[in-house]
Amino acid sequence: MNWKKHISSHPDICHGQAVIKGTRIPVSVILDNLAAHVSTEEILKSYPTLDLQAIQAAIAYAAELAKERIVELAA
Numbered sequence: 001m002n003w004k005k006h007i008s009s010h011p012d013i014c015h016g017q018a019v020i021k022g023t024r025i026p027v028s029v030i031l032d033n034l035a036a037h038v039s040t041e042e043i044l045k046s047y048p049t050l051d052l053q054a055i056q057a058a059i060a061y062a063a064e065l066a067k068e069r070i071v072e073l074a075a
Contacts, residue, residue: 001056003061006020006057006058007019007057007061014026020054020057022049025047025054027058030047030054031062034055034058040055
């Protein structure tokens with residue numbers, strides 16, 4: 001999945017947060033919903049401007065970010 005086709009960031013839109021292109025829906029909102037066990041169907045129902053590819057792009061974006069830095073985990 002080429003998430004760059006679906007995600008953008010601009011200082012004038014949502015304070016520069018990564019958003020789904022053509023929307024003001026931050027990627028973090030999609031990821032927060034998924035982390036809270038909200039189903040894909042419910043996310044799509046709540047945000048009708050999204051499609052399944054947008055959700056998949058958000059996951060791919062997060063996966064790439066996770067590769068870029070190390071987060072300390074408490075033992």
